[in-house]
Amino acid sequence: MPIHLENVGIAVRDLEEAIAFFTDLGLTVVGRDTVSGDWTDTAVGLDGNHARIAMLQTPDGNGRLELFEYIHPDAIETSPTLPNEIGMHRVAFSVDDIDEALRIAARHGCRPLRGVGTYGDSYKLSYLRGPSGILVMLAEDLTKS
Structure with missing residues (x-):
């Protein structure tokens, strides 16, 4: 079965701040939306899922980041990941x-x-x-x- 990396999703505190940072580094916004409803609840596995999203792409067209800011439920603050922690790293x-x-x-x-x-x-x-x-x-x- 062929597999292709679609994007890396990152929840952010402030979507506009994150977009400004990554676009200044050279990524381009290729799409924005606000998503909610049964399909997002099912796909994400989170009831009442409602978020503002932006898809950014690297200049070579090979890498994408999906940034999302939760409207509902409230985003949960966590301590920033340390370089040696297990899980999503960087x-x-x-x-x-x-x-x-x-x-x-x-x-x-x-x-x-x-x-x-x-x-x-x-x-x-x-x-x-x-x-x-x-x-x-x-x-x-x-x-x-």
């Missing part, structure tokens, strides 16, 4: 210039957890907290320079 992006990507993230109040590390002669990498505490990894491929 979303990662390749960037041409990690320093520029970090400057863009900083305009949104998002800074590296510790700094930028270099993996051999291959990658410069950094984890940061994006909007709603989302862990975001940025990676610059040094072999393309």
Whole structure:
């Protein structure tokens, strides 16, 4: 059976804030909607599911994020995921210039957890907290320079 990754879904506290962050990094909004009703209750497994959603796409067209902000039921705040916790971990992006990507993230109040590390002669990498505490990894491929 063929399988294809459709998107990664992320619940956010503030949809507009998250859209601004990811579009500044280079993603494009390809759709927006407000969803509710029996079909969403069934598909998501949550009674009274009502959310505002936005689908964002990477410039190469291969990666998509679905961001959603719950209208009902109320969103449940949790502690931000730590890099060593089991479960949904992070979303990662390749960037041409990690320093520029970090400057863009900083305009949104998002800074590296510790700094930028270099993996051999291959990658410069950094984890940061994006909007709603989302862990975001940025990676610059040094072999393309």
